[in-house]
Every structure is written in C-alpha cells, then in structure tokens.
Amino acid sequence: MVAENMTARLAEMALGHGDQNRAAHTDISNPDRDGGRYTDDSGAKMKALAWMGKNDVRVIETSKPKIVDDHDVILKVTGSTVCGSDVHLMHGVVVQVEKGDILGHEFCGVVESVGPSITKLAVGDRVVNSFCISCGECSYCKDKLPTACEKTNASTLHAKLYGGRMGGIFGYSHLTGGYAGGQAEYVRIPLAENNLLKIPDNVPDEKALYLSDVLPTSYHSVVYTGVNEGDTVAIWGLGPIGFMACFWAKKKGATRVIGIDSNWRTEYAKSKIPGLETINYATLEFGQTVPTKIHEMVPGGVDVSIDASGGEYAKGWAHKLEMAIGAEQDTSEMINECLYATKKFGRVGIIGDYVGFTNHFNVGALMELGIYLIGCGQAPVQRYWEELLEMVEKGEIDPTIMLTHRFKIDDIAKAYKLQEKREEGLVKCFVETRFSAPRAEGTPELTSL
Ligand SMILES: NC(=O)c1ccc[n+]([C@@H]2O[C@H](COP(=O)([O-])OP(=O)(O)OC[C@H]3O[C@@H](n4cnc5c(N)ncnc54)[C@H](O)[C@@H]3O)[C@@H](O)[C@H]2O)c1
Ligand SMILES: [Zn+2]
Ligand SMILES: [Zn+2]
Secondary structure, rough: OHHHHHHHHHHHHHHHHOOOOOOOOEOOOOOHHHOOOOOOOOOOOOEEEEEEEEOOOEEEEEOOOOOOOOOOEEEEEEOOOOOOOHHHOOOOOOOOOOOOOOOOOOEEEEEEOOOOOOOOOOOOEEEEEEEOOOOOOOHHOOOOOOOHOOOOOOOOHHHHHHHHOOEEEEEOOHHHHEEEOOOEEEOOOEHHHEEEEEOOOOOOOHHHHHHHHHHHHHHHHHHHHHOOOOEEEEEEEEHHHHHHHHHHHHOOOOEEEEEEEEEHHHHHHHHHHOEEEEEEEOOOOOOOOOHHHHHHHHOOOOEEEOOOOOOOOOOOOHHHHHHHHHOOOOOOHHHHHHHHHHHEEEEEOOOOOOOOOOEEEEOOHHHHHOOOOEOOOOOHHOOOOOOHHHHHHHHOOOOOOOOOEHHHHHHHHHHHHHHHHHOEEEOEEEOOOOOOOOOOOOOOOOOOO
C-alpha cells in the first residue's frame, strides 16, 4: 500500500493537479507546508495529530494556521474524535496521504477569527464542522449533495479513479483536497459559512460534535436505502456508524433490526437500543453463516441490508491474500453476504468505505434476485444536519449513547490504536483540548492512556 501511495503521488504529478475552478485554496494539509506561507503571523504553535507513515500517527507540534481565503475562519478546537475512516487512513489504504498531513474530519470549536467576506459567523460563536467541504455554489452543493462538490478538490487521480471527482474532506489525504484536519488545537475552515453549523447554548459539545459525521452518515444510510415503517433490516458492523444506523432504522419504524459484528459491540448495541437483535458471527455454529442465520431469523430474507463495515476488512484467507498482493483493493464478502441475506427485489446499501476494485462479487445474485444495490456515497452532511440538530435539541436522539470514552489530544495517537483494535469497550470517543469546556454531565470521565 505504501508503494501504491507513492505510485498515486507520481500519477498525480504526471496527470497534473486539476486546480482550475477551485473555490478555495486546497492542499494545505499542515500550515508548515510550503515554507510556512500559511502560518499565523504571531508564530504561535499548536498540537496536532499527523500521519507520519503507514501505521504511524503522532501528535506533533506545528504552527497555528492563518486565514488564507477571504471566506476562511480559524477555529479554536474544543472537541474532536477518531473515526473508523481514520483507521483506514492510518493503515495507508487511502492513497495520497502524505507525511505530516494533519488528520481529523469531525470536530467542534469556537470561532477565533474570520476572513473579510464572512458575515454570518462571528468571533466567539460555538460551531461544529461538516466533514465534507462545500463550495455552496455548484449544482451539487445547491442540491444539498456537498460530498459531490465540483469545486473543493483538485485531485486529478480522484477523477480518474472514479470517473468523477468528489468534493473536499477535512484531514483526509490529498485525494480529497489535502485540507488540514481538526485533530488539532486550531484548524482553518475554508468556505466557512457553508461548512460550519452554529451550536445552540443548550447543546453541549459532547452531543454537537457528532453532527459532523456519525449522525448524518448513519441517518443517510437509512434514508437513502429507503428504510420504512414495517421493514426488516440487517446492518453489518456495529461501530458508531452501524450502531447509529440501527437506531435510525428503528426510529423509521422498521419492525425488526439485526445488527451484525464479531465482538462485544453486539452486546453493547443491544444494551442501548431496545428491541435490537444481533448476530455475533464469531459465535455461529459450525456450517452456519451470517446469511443463513438471517434467513433463520427472517425467513425469505430482510427488506434492506446495509454494509457499515468497510472494504478493507477481509474475512476469509482468499481475500486477505488477494488484498495483500494488490490483486484487489476491497473484499466483496460483506456485500455478497448482504445479497444472500436480502429478500428478492430488496435493497442493499453500502455506507462503509470502499476504495477500489473487488474480486468474486456475485453479480449473478444481484441480477437474478433483482436486488437494488445502492452506493450511499460519502454522506451529504449539510442535507441533514439542521434536521438532526433539532432532534438532538428535542431529545429525540441522544448521540452520547455511543460515547464511551474521553481522551486528551495528547493521547489521540493511542486512541487510534484502540479504535483499530476495538478493545477497551471503545465505541466513540470525545477528544478534548486545552480550550474545551468542562465535561458535560453524564458523559464519560477523562481516561489517560
Ligand atoms: N460513507 C460515509 O460518509 C462514511 C462516513 C464515516 C464512516 N464511513 C465508514 O463507515 C465504516 C464504519 O465506520 P465506523 O466509524 O463505525 O468504524 P469502526 O471501524 O468502528 O466499525 C466497523 C465495525 O465493522 C465490524 N466488521 C468488520 N468486518 C465485519 C464483517 N465482515 N461483518 C460485520 N461486521 C464487521 C468491526 O468489527 C467494527 O465493529 C468505515 O468503513 C468508515 O470508513 C463512511
Ligand atoms: Zn468520520
Ligand atoms: Zn460545490
């Protein structure tokens, strides 16, 4: 994968950066890049989590960022977290991540300074980001599909790999724009009025933070696959995304929701979501598979299956081998399981991340059974976040049901390792900085690692 990363970099150099028509300066993944042109004039320093190589992320000292574009805001970060997607980055499976890139696409904070064209945000506002960066003016952004933004990502390789370039993402490699992330004490927010949502006083950071990704992403997976009253639903992966997708499926009126994983997370999910059924596939009887178990529980199969695991998690040796030698980038095992477990003419959605090609995909099952296979895309956060904030304010959803840990930013590299191993009962963490407010009542105490 490191070799693939190098090849990706060379390919981008050969193809040339597609930087025409950009709405913001991209590829400033650390303020200290390019001879310090993007550092704050005060010379102030900050802590930030940087990718330093495959399986090597570290807290480094770097410079505080400065406003580059008129529509920028500099945010003093009061909360961030680690995402399952960050683990893919740490593993180097996402191409075009470079040494020194600051990671983190989920964060909240206080506006510290604003660029001259900002009118709707003011210094001191409490805000949460959207992981995706919207220009606000292209046809996709106007349509509230900001992850398809045409003007915030200059990666030519992205366009070549997928046939169409997606929008920028904070702290997620140069494939998605090379923006510095918010696992830091400060972060630059380009096009800030499109990409920050004000947090009302009655909502603490520990709840608001998850509007940046987990809540909209899990909600999108359920809305986009058309989960409705009376449906039966199975969801692969009970990390924060799959766990919250189970919650939303229930809230949409699904009669039966089955969450699937291979560890303690099945019990955790069951303890937090009343009526949830689960399958821990590590404990299945000999000869039984996830789909056969689902058919036993719901004869004929479920109406909707959602894959919230991720293409890098091969189960069997064949895919492990093929991935190791670069014969495929993603396993097809979970998608095939979804196909086998879904009733004829049902729906299968993919919200877990997949990056490239896969082998042994059962296209026959897809075609013959008339299954509707839905790529959910990177979730269009801005499409949902106001509606979701309202639900948080009304208490219809409490995002802290997935919050199990609180760490200091100094410990965030260790939190990556916990997230990777899924040990220590970690589902989702809140990472504080020196600017954070005191812990909100009822949320986890600080753990030192
Ligand atoms: N599309 C988007 O907008 C978007 C946004 C955020 C995250 N994601 C992706 O969603 C996925 C889940 O994110 P997360 O933060 O919950 O990650 P996570 O790593 O915490 O959770 C993934 C879970 O899947 C389980 N799993 C692995 N293989 C499995 C299998 N074969 N069957 C069932 N479960 C299996 C793991 O044990 C783990 O509990 C990741 O791939 C992440 O990159 C996508
Ligand atoms: Zn995320
Ligand atoms: Zn746009």
